[in-house]
Every structure is written in structure tokens, then in C-alpha cells.
Amino acid sequence: xxxxxxxxxxxxxxxxxxxxxxxxxxxxxxxxxxxxxxxxxxxxxxxxxxxxxxxxxxxxxxxxxxxxxxxxxxxxxxxxxxxxxxxxxxxxxxxxxxxxxxxxxxxxxxxxxxxxxxxxxxxxxxxxxxxxxxxxxxxxxxxxxxx
Amino acid sequence: xxxxxxxxxxxxxxxxxxxxxxxxxxxxxxxxxxxxxxxxxxxxxxxxxxxxxxxxxxxxxxxxxxxxxxxxxxxxxxxxxxxxxxxxxxxxxxxxxxxxxxxxxxxxxxxxxxxxxxxxxxxxxxxxxxxxxxxxxxxxxxxxxxxxxxxxxxxxxxxxxxxxxxxxxxxxxxxxxxxxxxxxxxxxxxxxxxxxxxxxxxxxxxxxxxxxxxxxxxxxxxxxxxxxxxxxxxxxxxxxxxxxxxxxxxxxxxxxxxxxxxxxxxxxxxxxxxxxxxxxxxxxxxxxxxxxxxxxxxxxxxxxxxxxxxxxxxxxxxxxxxxxxxxxxxxxxxxxxxxxxxxxxxxxxxxxxxxxxxxxxxxxxxxxxxxxxxxxxxxxxxxxxxxxxxxxxxxxxxxxxxxxxxxxxxxxxxxxxxxxxxxxxxxxxxxxxxxxxxxxxxxxxxxxxxxx
Numbered sequence: 181x182x183x184x185x186x187x188x189x190x191x192x193x194x195x196x197x198x199x200x201x202x203x204x205x206x207x208x209x210x211x212x213x214x215x216x217x218x219x220x221x222x223x224x225x226x227x228x229x230x231x232x233x234x235x236x237x238x239x240x241x242x243x244x245x246x247x248x249x250x251x252x253x254x255x256x257x258x259x260x261x262x263x264x265x266x267x268x269x270x271x272x273x274x275x276x277x278x279x280x281x282x283x284x285x286x287x288x289x290x291x292x293x294x295x296x297x298x299x300x301x302x303x304x305x306x307x308x309x310x311x312x313x314x315x316x317x318x319x320x321x322x323x324x325x326x327x
Numbered sequence: 328x329x330x331x332x333x334x335x336x337x338x339x340x341x342x343x344x345x346x347x348x349x350x351x352x353x354x355x356x357x358x359x360x361x362x363x364x365x366x367x368x369x370x371x372x373x374x375x376x377x378x379x380x381x382x383x384x385x386x387x388x389x390x391x392x393x394x395x396x397x398x399x400x401x402x403x404x405x406x407x408x409x410x411x412x413x414x415x416x417x418x419x420x421x422x423x424x425x426x427x428x429x430x431x432x433x434x435x436x437x438x439x440x441x442x443x444x445x446x447x448x449x450x451x452x453x454x455x456x457x458x459x460x461x462x463x464x465x466x467x468x469x470x471x472x473x474x475x476x477x478x479x480x481x482x483x484x485x486x487x488x489x490x491x492x493x494x495x496x497x498x499x500x501x502x503x504x505x506x507x508x509x510x511x512x513x514x515x516x517x518x519x520x521x522x523x524x525x526x527x528x529x530x531x532x533x534x535x536x537x538x539x540x541x542x543x544x545x546x547x548x549x550x551x552x553x554x555x556x557x558x559x560x561x562x563x564x565x566x567x568x569x570x571x572x573x574x575x576x577x578x579x580x581x582x583x584x585x586x587x588x589x590x591x592x593x594x595x596x597x598x599x600x601x602x603x604x605x606x607x608x609x610x611x612x613x614x615x616x617x618x619x620x621x622x623x624x625x626x627x628x629x630x631x632x633x634x635x636x637x638x639x640x641x642x643x644x645x646x647x648x649x650x651x652x653x654x655x656x657x658x659x660x661x662x663x664x665x666x667x668x669x670x671x672x673x674x675x676x677x678x679x680x681x682x683x684x685x686x687x688x689x690x691x692x693x694x695x696x697x698x699x700x701x702x703x704x705x706x707x708x709x710x711x712x713x714x715x716x717x718x719x720x721x722x723x724x725x726x727x728x729x730x731x732x733x734x735x736x737x738x739x740x741x742x743x744x745x746x747x748x749x750x751x752x753x754x755x756x757x758x759x760x761x762x763x764x765x766x767x768x769x770x771x772x773x774x775x776x777x778x779x
Binding site for chain 2 (some may be wrong): 281
């Protein structure tokens with residue numbers, strides 16, 4: 181079971197993690213007309229933005245404890261989000277009784293390319309070396325709007 | 328004519344509502360066996376709804392006769408489908424009729440219509456019908472009361488059940504009188520009668536409830552039967568025929584068992600409160616409090632739950648030393664939040680009483696310091712940021728000491744003095760200095776403090 185703090189942007193769909201939903205933001209329609217919404221979710225190590233599609237949007241509410249299987253943590257239009265994707269599954273397994281922290285937020289923090297791994301990204305923390313390679317601006321400028 | 332809905336005594340007139348329903352049924356009977364109802368003029372909707380209710384209640388299980396085509400079937404299911412087609416008010420009128428029937432005549436309902444009502448309830452819940460939650464609650468109360476009154480000898484021999492029932496009814500009766508649905512009068516009268524008779528005839532057992540019995544009896548003192556009990560408790564204790572009981576003061580010193588406080592919380596509420604006080608760190612409780620409020624405290628009627636929650640937190644949930652020394656959310660902080668949830672003055676006063684109740688009667692030998700610890704800490708920790716809270720609680724405490732039971736003022740003073748003594752003695756607070764010297768606390772209160 182991956183901790184939210186250990187999420188790394190990747191194209192693979194192998195994310196298995198459990199979290200609690202803190203807040204849901206307003207839903208919108210994607211280009212294809214499908215309902216989409218973002219939620220702030222967290223576990224005891226960090227928070228992240230969860231992107232939900234279609235029926236998922238109404239199925240989950242704040243305080244729900246959710247298990248994600250075979251999920252993806254990657255970019256969707258400049259937003260770094262966690263989602264189930266086509267092969268993944270979101271399931272409610274409980275309510276309320278889970279400890280969480282809201283900082284750091286894996287979706288809004290800055291990332292730098294891993295010097296040892298061209299395809300890898302590592303979070304930019306105070307103790308990280310100054311970036312010399314490409315850096316992701318993170319989603320700091322694309323906070324999902326709270327209407 | 329034999330009634331198909333209600334038991335009827337040999338000299339008893341037919342029930343008014345039953346007449347209305349059965350007459351409507353006769354009028355529309357032919358139409359009901361059609362598979363659909365042609366467009367119904369508004370004037371007919373009312374009587375047709377009544378007819379449908381009657382038809383469903385008397386409908387035998389298994390629906391229409393074998394081989395009946397859907398066009399002529401009058402099974403309960405097709406009847407309710409017909410109801411759906413003519414309903415334009417979210418089933419409000421239909422549920423209204425049911426509420427009246429259950430309220431006025433539940434005890435007299437025959438076996439079969441009773442079963443149909445439960446079936447109807449489930450259907451109406453599926454439809455999200457208006458007021459269906461009230462119907463559900465009403466049925467629960469009727470069923471509970473009926474079980475208790477028809478099996479009364481079993482109840483009275485089962486002391487735990489008897490005292491729990493008395494505690495529960497006393498606790499709920501004030502809520503019921505606040506309910507907007509005032510048609511629950513008959514049921515309420517029956518509950519009052521049951522409760523009062525249990526207290527009078529089984530007083531020895533009820534004494535076992537302890538001091539919170541007094542607290543609950545006060546909230547129903549405006550009800551005639553309980554007013555009479557009060558007067559006897561104060562002026563004529565012998566009328567309860569328990570030789571050892573001579574003064575109400577004897578009840579004050581009996582601690583109420585935690586199981587009563589626990590009975591007022593659903594398992595889910597309890598789990599969430601426990602989680603907050605065991606795992607959530609101080610400062611991180613905001614979201615949990617929001618979710619809890621949304622779930623359990625969002626309706627005006629639910630406000631009184633705050634008092635039950637405060638009694639629970641003070642008397643049932645006692646954190647371990649390990650938790651006390653950690654940065655986990657302390658009980659006083661949770662209680663501060665609960666006190667702020669009160670919207671009406673009446674509930675707020677009851678909530679403060681719930682917090683300070685054990686202070687008034689503290690007996691070092693039998694009472695637990697953990698019951699009074701949250702009270703002093705709310706007062707201390709609210710200085711200076713929320714000093715209004717401290718002022719309000721101190722003021723209320725002194726008011727209680729003087730006016731809660733004037734003839735027994737001495738007893739209450741001793742209780743509070745004993746509370747302060749043990750709180751300081753065991754180091755919960757070093758002394759009362761912070762309270763006695765804070766300029767933000769009203770001078771008269773500080774002066775009274777120094778006399779403690």
C-alpha cells in the first residue's frame with residue numbers, strides 16, 4: 181500500500197493507496213461531455229488532488245475513506261492528479277476514522293527531474309539541490325477553482 | 328359491519344378515520360381494479376388516495392387471484408403503482424393519512440394491516456416520500472411502547488430494561504414536545520403514563536438510575552404527571568413506599584452508571600467521538616467536527632443531542648494517561664466546540680448543566696475526578712482568547728449553587744468545594760489563581776471564587 185507522500189508522477193497504472201476525502205470541488209464537463217471533478221484527499225503522510233470521472237463524482241463524499249487500486253498519478257492538462265484511469269478502481273471502504281495531514285500537497289508542490297533517472301521526478305524540498313535540469317512547475321498555478 | 332382495519336369493542340363506535348377510508352374505498356373500488364386510472368380530476372384525488380390506502384391495508388398477501396391479468400390485478404404492488412400515477416405532492420397526503428392512523432389507532436390495528444404498514448413504509452422510503460422519516464419514527468415509538476406495555480411483567484422483572492426504558496422516555500419526552508408534528512399527542516400521553524407509573528410503582532429500581540434521574544425529571548416537570556412526582560419527591564418521599572428513601576438529597580449522591588449515557592449515542596456517534604479523542608491531534612479537529620456536525624447535528628431537533636454528548640464525553644470516555652500527556656485532542660476542546668453548537672438558550676443552559684452536573688454533588692469516595700476535569704479545563708483554557716466562555720461557565724456554576732436546590736444549598740456548596748479540592752489536590756490545575764486574577768473575568772465572579 182503506497183503512502184501519498186511516496187507518489188511520483190508516472191505513466192504507469194500501478195498505484196495502490198488508501199486515503200480519506202477532505203473536500204470536493206465543483207464538477208465540470210470535459211471536452212467529451214463527461215462529468216469530471218477534483219477532490220482534495222489525504223492520508224497520514226500527505227494530501228493530493230484526486231480526479232474523478234462520471235459516476236465517481238457523485239459516489240464519493242467528504243469523510244469517505246477510499247481505496248484506489250491500479251490508479252495513475254500523472255498530468256491531466258497541466259494538473260498533476262491521482263485518478264483511477266481505465267484500469268483502476270475507486271472503492272469506499274469506510275468513513276471518518278482516518279488520520280490525515282494536508283501538507284505537503286503532492287499535486288501542488290514543485291518537482292525536479294531525478295538526476296539519476298531521466299524518466300523520474302522527485303519532489304523539490306528545502307534540502308534538494310538547486311535544479312539544473314527541467315523542472316515541473318507543479319500545479320501551483322492551477323489550483324482547481326473553488327466556486 | 329366488521330372492521331377490516333381495527334379491533335373494535337362491542338360497544339365501541341367505529342373509528343372516524345376508518346369510516347372515511349372504507350367509504351372512499353367503496354366509492355372507488357371498481358376503478359381500483361383497472362390497471363390504470365384515467366385522468367383524475369383534482370377534486371377526486373383526496374378520496375382516491377384514501378381509497379388506495381384502505382385497499383392496500385386490507386389487500387391479502389400474494390396479490391390478485393391466480394391467472395389475473397395485469398389489467399385486472401389489484402395486488403398491493405399495482406395499487407401502489409396507481410398511487411404513484413395520481414400523486415403530485417410527493418406522497419404527502421398519503422403519508423399524512425398513515426401518520427394519523429398510526430398515531431391514533433396503532434394499538435387497535437389488526438395483524439394484517441400492521442404488516443402492510445411495514446411493507447408500505449419500505450416502499451415509501453424507496454420513493455423518498457415526504458415525511459416518511461416521521462412515519463418511521465412514529466412507528467418505532469408505537470412498537471416500542473406496545474412491546475413494553477403488553478409485556479409489562481417481564482419488563483418490571485428485568486430491572487436493567489426497566490430503568491433504561493424510563494431513562495430513555497424521560498430523555499425523549501421533552502424532544503417530542505418540541506417536535507413540530509403535534510399530532511403525536513396520544514402516543515405521548517401513553518408514554519408519559521407508562522413512565523410515570525414505572526417511577527411510582529418501581530421506585531426502588533428507578534433510584535438506581537442515580538442523580539441524572541433528577542436532571543431528566545426537571546426537563547419534564549411541566550408535564551402534569553411528573554409535576555406531581557416532583558412534589559411528592561420534595562415534600563412527601565414516603566409516598567414512593569421505599570423505606571430507605573427519605574430525602575431527594577439521597578439521590579444526588581448516587582452516580583449514574585455510564586451505560587445510560589452510552590445508550591443515548593448511536594454506535595456510529597460513539598465511534599466518531601472516540602476516534603477524535605484518541606487519534607486526532609489538537610489543531611487538526613476542524614474537518615472532523617464539520618463532518619460530525621453535518622451528520623448528526625444539522626437539524627434543529629438534533630440540538631439536544633449536545634447534552635447527551637457532553638455527558639458521554641465527561642462520564643464515559645476517560646482518556647489514558649498516555650493520551651492525556653500527548654498532543655491528542657483533549658476533551659475540554661471537544662466540549663468547547665459542543666457548547667458552541669448550541670443555538671437556543673434553553674439547550675445551552677442544559678449543556679452547561681450537563682458539563683457541571685457532577686461538580687454539584689461530588690463525593691470523593693465514589694465520584695471520579697475524570698468526570699469533572701473537562702469542566703475546569705474549559706474554564707482555564709478559554710482564557711484569554713475565549714474568556715466569554717469562562718465567564719459564562721463560572722456565572723452558571725454560581726447560579727446553580729444558589730438556585731438549583733435552595734433548601735439543599737449546603738450539599739451543593741460542599742460538592743463544588745470537594746470538586747475544586749480534588750482538582751487542585753491531584754494537580755489537574757495548580758490552583759485557582761488564573762481564574763481569580765484574570766481581569767477579563769467579571770469582578771463579582773472572582774470574588775465568589777475566592778470564597779470557595
